[in-house]
Amino acid sequence: MAKASMSFWVMIQRKRWPLMVLLFLSVSTIGVILVRSSFESCKFSGQFVEEKNGYSISSSAKFRSNPLDFMKSKLVLLVSHELSLSGGPLLLMELAFLLRGVGAEVVWITNQKPLEEDEVIYSLEHKMLDRGVQVISAKGQEAIDTAIKADLIVLNTAVAGKWLDAVLKDNVVKVLPKILWWIHEMRGHYFKPDLVKHLPFVAGAMIDSYATAEYWKNRTQARLGIKMPKTYVVHLGNSKELMEVAEDSVAKRVLREHVRESLGVRNEDLLFGIINSVSRGKGQDLFLRAFHESLEIIKEKKLQVPTMHAVVVGSDMSRQTKFETELRNFVREKKLDNYVHFVNKTLTVAPYIAAIDVLVQNSQARGECFGRITIEAMAFKLPVLGTAAGGTMEIVVHGTTGLLHSAGKEGVTPLAKNIVKLAMQVELRQTMGKNGYERVKEMFLEHHMSHRIASVLREVLQYAKARALR
DSSP states (O other), X not given: OOOOOXXXXXXXXXXXXXXXXXXXXXXXXXXXXXXXXXXXXXXXXXXXXXXXXXXXXXXXXXXXXXXXXXXTTOEEEEEESOOSSSHHHHHHHHHHHHHHHTTOEEEEEESOOOSSOOHHHHHHHHHHHHTTOEEXXXXXXXXXXXXXXXXXXXXXXXXXXXXXXXXIGGGHHHHGGGEEEEEOOOOGGGOOHHHHTTGGGSSEEEESOHHHHHHHHHHIIIXXXXXXXXXXXXXXXXXXXXXXXXXXXXXXXXHHHHHHHHHTOOTTSEEEEEESOOSGGGTHHHHHHHHHXXXXXXXXXXXXXXXXXXXXXXXXXGGOOHHHHHHHHHHHHTTOTTTEEEEEOOSOOHHXXXXXXXXXXXXXXXXXXXXXXXXXXXXXXXXXXXESSTTHHHHOOBTTTEEEEOSSGGGHHHHHHHHHHHHHOHHHHHHHHHHHHHHHHHHOBHHHHHHHHHHHHHHHHHHHHHHHTO
């Protein structure tokens, strides 16, 4: 894939709108940590919690002040299993900056760090330090003292559970009542006693979708014989900054034209995009098979559709993985080199959302825990072709904002037919895109997420305080 030309960056810097700087940010990637919180401009005045399907959820209401104001001066310890550009760590960093924005004292610990110096870790740690987040070693007395003194501890992902016994040892019991466990995983190998044996005794678990919450409830009981703590479902939301980009028609046009030119895709061509880290679980292989099958259907039936392209964003050939090689071999074997494009992992996925016509969310097995790229694409008024699994089913309304297909090999042909359907019906694409945008405005904005998280943190603090008085 051709790299962005320097002239494009110069053009952006000279354009009249400062907003253009934000065009290269995305909450799916490092963008979540480069923009300042817009919570300070949100108008809220209280919160309440209701129950749905046995899980606690937060409901939006209008407030006068920042819903996280009550966290001012609170000491919060955030424990991440790793520090990388993946979704879990970036979400935790987003929370860190929101808490710093209201005057909380925030301390960050990364449990697993490579021995050799890592450029990404170095960069992310310094971004946190610049925002007033303290970064300390995961091991040692300082970590223990901070955990004991903290008003709230957030463990991020199931893997972070290893830190409890390894570092706190005899102090684990003291801190369990003030732990909120933020879980994003949907894979069976996380259900191990050494990871989650303390889960029933923490103040609560925060999970990104009902599908994931139900999965954890059933698997912990069936596999480990343990009970989940009080569980809060918090759907994620698009940042104010991303929405400003998505709603700026001039900005989107500039991005679309530039990215398409770099890929060799004309404006009138149809571009289907899958934007995830390349791995078998994300289903890029099955997407490419479906794309090839859709071309065969069009050829066989002599259908009149625009020239179709596919782009896989999130590639990493530097690792030379077997799966990555399989994808590229398939493209060569099927003679799709001129129609399938690979883009390396990037900090700037927003331009690719602007460039594509349809997002394909093809995560396999149990699907995505939530899938933030889905609501980002919907904000750009794109229809979504997604697997009928996991959090995607809580975002995409089949037939209204997109089309769903089965996970696994049996989903290849239905996905191919859905690709053809959207290729043939421009009005359907536009209608689904508009419907998706309205759904985002109704349910998946930053102020929706901010209020839900605030409600969860308030309850956890109350629980911890009550346990401390016993």
